[in-house]
Amino acid sequence: MSDPATRLTALGALASRSSQHQHPPVDRPVKIHAESLNFSYGSTRALTDISIRIHPNVVTAFIGPSGCGKSTFLRTLNRMNDIIPGTRVEGKVLIDGTDIYGPGIDVVALRRRVGMVFQKSNPFPKSIFDNIAYGLRINGMAGTRSELAERVEESLRQAALWDEVKDRLQTSALAMSGGQQQRLCIARALAVRPDILLMDEPASALDPIATQRIEELVYDLKKTYTIVIVTHNMQQAARVSDFTAFFWLGRLVEYDRTDKMFTAPAEKVTEDYVTGRFG
């Protein structure tokens, strides 16, 4: 399975087969429903025919080798790719039944509902307080001074950061440790009360202890939010997620309950990947 030619043949076989393995046979409500989604950066096709149903209040992990399109697909879910010139989307993404690429969609409102945490933590060069308050202010959710302070505290608590920073809310966010910065970005995203949280390799730049804290946080947050997390770390996917989607060369190869994906995957490529034979 290591040389590209064999892989491509396998891919052809996959594409022509029915997509029975792309949807776990579960009877659950659907939060995000992508249908035959294609995506290109200019003339470069990055995603082909992605169809997936993502369920609410669970953690869904996207795994796959680097460059397979995990981030690209994640970013189609809050239309973050819109800001890259020359990109093209075909197909549908329904969130709560509404096509977010349909006419009359307010992208700004969409992004408030679908929060995002990035691979490289990106706190604003402002104080800790103002980082959280920013999203509330621009969305007209700031309210009175004390309401704002309350909301900031609540977000920091949700992100398990409050106790560490409550005495230095006015200091610069850039002075925090890497793990704290990433949790601040999570708190910032939670402050505007999204119902979906997209996380693109949120712990890839963190040490094991900071990583563990993020993972615990993800576990807690899924009670309230629908969480989609991209990771290249298979152990992490196995630890934190309920469902796992395996992407390969711009396609969704297999999508199922995480335990099934890691113990009895239907596709040979999935098995090779999760057992570490490539990627």
Add this chain to the structure above:
Amino acid sequence: MKRFEPLIEWALLLCALLSIGTTAGIILVLTIETFAFLREVPVTDFLFGTNWTPLFATPSFGVLPLVAGTVMVSAIAMAVALPMGLLSAVYLSEYAPLGVRRMVKPILEILAGVPTVVYGYFALLFVTPLLQQVLPGLAGFNALSPGIVMGIMILPLVSSLSEDAMQAVPRGLREGAYALGATKMQTSLRVVLPAAFSGITAACILAASRAIGETMIVAIAAGQQPRLTANPLVPIETMTAYIVQVSLGDTPQGTLEYRTIFAVGMLLFLGTFMLNLVSAWLRARFREEYS
């Protein structure tokens, strides 16, 4: 080829030493002449006196009128260059399509290459008459017209350097803002602009220092009447224009009158030097923030 290499190295070193030597020489002459001047005129009379009449029979050496003239023209220039320069920087960095940016930037930089004497006559012969149509009280020589023209002159500097500073703000910060539901305007003005703040401030200070040191425009269009006033409509004189006036006049060398230009020059040098230091320090800090 190999043999020439040491030769070339020496030539380059010589050039470097030459420019350092020249600078050192200038500072040395400025210092010596300034001290000679200050032996005859008390430093407090010089710095805080409100009359500048060194060429009169009963001379007075209070430099404040010249300082005030310089500050007023520079302030007018900054009032023109700052808002326009910042707006154009925001537009170029955040809104303009790549093609527009690629075209406008070189044009702005050409604007920066126009000889200042051209700007000077533009102020005197075009802008002043134009302004006189709406401001009847405007004298033929005044601070307003050269101030505005100087603002146009330093605008490319403000715009170009501010745009560079905004471009240096990592894309991740913009994405972070968009992901929270920020509009393009909210992202540009409330995330990118503040994040580029120290870089933009450095650009503005550099521009201010250019305005303070600018000579031709004011020498041509602002007049030669040192006076302590806040009225931009009447003739004034800046420090630079005074230096030109005396250098080109027939004041004999070695006299006290002649030394005034070194004292004023020293003051000018210290002022712009300090501004440049602050600007360089801010730029270094900005680079640190995003390394």
